[in-house]
Amino acid sequence: MAKERVTVVDIARAAGVSKSTVSLVLQGSALVNEATRAKVNAAIRELGYVYNRSAANLRQAKSKIIGIVVNDLTNSFFAELAVGVDGVVQSAGFVQFLANTGEKSERQREVIASMREHGVSGLIISPARGTEASDLAPLVASDIPVVLVVRDIAEAGVSSLISDNHAGAMAAVRHLIERGHRRIAFLGGFPDTAVFEARMRGYRDALREAGMPALDELVIGSAPSRAGGVTAIEQAMMLKERPTAALCFNDAVAFGVCDGLRARRLEPGADFAVIGFDDVIEAKTAVPALTTVSVDPQGMGERAAELLLKQITAGRAEPESIVSPVRLVVRQSCGGTVERRVKEISS
């Protein structure tokens, strides 16, 4: 029963050539005769040979595996990011190692170590909260290309791809101001993160630009989830002077805010303007369709993967920090009458 593994020498014997020739065929080398190539391929099919990548990796130090570690796969933003990465990585002949850290940096350390042991040729990381440059140090020390997405870690000295959070938040708030809103809240997100900081700064700057005060009571943090959105809007509605509009930390929070509003018999869009951030797929089909700052998670995953592949093939490359432009997609959740109007920002 315990069938022997069929190896390259088995098929060499079957095809009447040497194992070197078989290896050449496997690599699609040009210098093998068409007839023998056919013979070898026939033998491969015949014997049901499966290539052993471990053996290959051992010889040549590059592995055709890229790792992607995300902090919360449950959030569809990251799930979409992962499928974006997967797409380009696959078609480049690589395969994806995906791990979920659940925001735990201990777990993150483990999975990164494990990926290193497997000899990944590069890593795309959306770092867990509280990740420090020192966590990535061993990677850069051993020249493994790393691309950070979504959250940058400035001191780490690796490439990064983040969205233009500041510009996006400003555009959203400007839009609300144009619509006549004067009390605009910023809802959701953990205040101790760089992304929160950037979006909140954009929010504040847009208010100042319009000569409006940026009140602390209108900035309400929460978990960056749907449930967090519900609690944030509840808290906002407790204020003596209630806001009439809100920019939310992300789309999940925005959906939660909509839920919370409905629970109070307020219709999002008509009675209260809400804008999200990310543009996850459901944003388009939700009712009301969510006005949001589009980050295109899938596209971001694709670009991150391309950047990483470039670095892998180029060998040593200078780390680049790309901030990816972002656009406000106006739909219905901010009382819009204009549907699908789109504004380009930050080039």
Place this chain on the structure above:
Amino acid sequence: MAKERVTVVDIARAAGVSKSTVSLVLQGSALVNEATRAKVNAAIRELGYVYNRSAANLRQAKSKIIGIVVNDLTNSFFAELAVGVDGVVQSAGFVQFLANTGEKSERQREVIASMREHGVSGLIISPARGTEASDLAPLVASDIPVVLVVRDIAEAGVSSLISDNHAGAMAAVRHLIERGHRRIAFLGGFPDTAVFEARMRGYRDALREAGMPALDELVIGSAPSRAGGVTAIEQAMMLKERPTAALCFNDAVAFGVCDGLRARRLEPGADFAVIGFDDVIEAKTAVPALTTVSVDPQGMGERAAELLLKQITAGRAEPESIVSPVRLVVRQSCGGTVERRVKEISS
């Protein structure tokens, strides 16, 4: 710059022992002296050694990798399933290879082949639509344990873990009937899938049981997504005799149905009863909270992983087909006044 890889012989030399001893230490063998173990570990830290799993895999034919392939990572049901798997797999010292097929069986063939080349010791597969037993044949032929989740393929002869779709659908429809509904629709899902078939059969059986007719016009297929739900409810509302309630193929469809109702100024729960299937996390926090048949995707992922690990360690095991019990979670989207009441079904 191009630093040499640190190998086991390097640290052997540094620690003044043989490479065999180092190997023993790496495997946590009991028969190495405490003092030398310490010396070796010190050298490992000192030189920044990283274990080379490719080399290890080459020698011993087992790889500590398990693969998981899902048909649509964008659907949060599968994302949650994946994190469930990841959790138990990690803590068993394995690492997860995740691939997304996007329902394309061609892609599925590729990723499965690739995983085989990497020597995965087992595979959890949520098959793409139209997967046939023959697609899995090479896996069973080479004794690689496989656990099918969500969708079973009877002829494949591998283990499977699916939810009790028939019982769940029956319970949901019974509940609607108890509430006095007489025109109940079944909305969403691709009619040519086994899961659709099972849920729809449950729906029909419950109607018959109550002596009610099962009308074809009330069964409306669509893509199993939020957008699909919107179109399905629109179609349902075109009927001369409209339904007053619906069991939806899954939660995503149910959310879409709610959206579509609101677009017609109907309030889900109050004006029209909707029940979902799956119980994704958002079901609880949505407004109105979704009544749904709870499948617990994360728990399902965990159980699938445990089943797979059991088969991996046990060597050859008889394939088991587990149908996982399911429970109706009554929340607000079916006009409930009773919140969080829970009915256990199918033991």
Place this chain on the structure above:
DNA sequence: TGACGAGATTGGAACGTTCCAATTATTAAG
């Protein structure tokens, strides 16, 4: 003292591939 066994340690042969240098067969040129 000698023999024995347990506890530690070790050298070397695998594992399945790739790569290099070397070889053979084939063709073209002189």
Place this chain on the structure above:
DNA sequence: CTTAATAATTGGAACGTTCCAATCTCGTCA
């Protein structure tokens, strides 16, 4: 007909680990 160039093919040495059987070092017991 020889030589050179080109096209195909090949054996064997890596790669970094694990495993086996063999060895070495003690302490203990008769």
